Amino acid sequence: MTSQATTAVLFPGQGSQTPEMRELVARVRPDLLELACEEVGSDPFERVEESTAYAQPAIFCAALAGWELVRSREFPVALAGHSLGELAALVAAGAIGESDGVRLAAERGRLMAEARSGAMLAVRASYEEAGELVAGTEAVLANHNAPRQVVIAGPEAAIATVEQRCRERAIGARRLAVSGAFHSPLMAEASERFAAVLAEIEVREPGVPVICGATAAPFSDVRRELAEAIVRPVRFVDVVAELRRRGVERFVEVGPGRVLQGLVRRIDASVETVGPPVAEGVGG
Secondary structure (H helix, E strand, O other): OOOOOOEEEEEOOOOOOOOOHHHHHHHHOHHHHHHHHHHHOOOHHHHOOOOHHHHHHHHHHHHHHHHHHHOOOOOOOEEEEOOOHHHHHHHHOOOOOHHHHHHHHHHHHHHHHHHOOOEEEEEOOOHHHHHHHHOOOOOEEEEEEEOOEEEEEEOHHHHHHHHHHHHHOOOOEEEOOOOOOOOOHHHHHHHHHHHHHHOOOOOOOOOOOEEOOOOOOEOOOHHHHHHHOOOOOEOHHHHHHHHHHOOOOEEEEOOOOOHHHHHHHHHOOOOEEEOOOOOOOOOO
16 A cells, blocks of 8 residues: 655665666566667676676666556655666656666766776765865765765875874775766766767656755756766755655655665654565565
8 A cells, every 4th residue: 555655756876786686677677678788788787896887777777677666656746866866766757768868877877987086985974074074185075875974085095085084083984886986076077978968868847856966956957967966966965854845754765775765764763764666576
């Protein structure tokens, strides 16, 4: 039975891959699997751990397969995504066609993989503390994921400096297994090239508001904001706050993975969170 609580649906981004997601896509949306293989030139699911060039189109397809399983019973007042997940959310909302979405996911992953500059560091700190950690360096705050989880991005030397500061202050820090400093100025060329690809894509008015991670407000200029998202920080804490302001009491993550569920609970423990759906016969 569908809950009567006001609902938002969330679409995850990089790092949310799971072993069974290819099986889910093959069973639920084999057409997306075929499109992704054509765009990438090989099966991206088989190479997810190699590069963001493969991870992004694979995760995008898995997120839409998860949406397919719930779209007939969930009637969200808004959608949102974390980084790459914004693209899946916009497709789910009807703003971008599915085939164009697969193409964009593949291009975005390829362009960001080619940037290969800098590093990212997750720190257990408040946004204010993280700001102190990067002060005077070329590092920036790239993701505000939870009250005490911030991801920092920047040149290798700057990240090394931040790591040293974390050790001195006994702040937990972990390098992320990514090829570059996503959501930072080091992605400027990828952002510009992605904007050129977006210029060729038809964009329509979404059927339901999609909250932009960089502004924590509904997308107003989809092409521009998707391109800028590559260099701008993900304000996920503010996105959840905006959804709560809109009356959302229930958050449904369509997967793959359960990363966003955990973040939402850390942001606001009073809300209901629902995990990714599982297709019959998939994942065990």
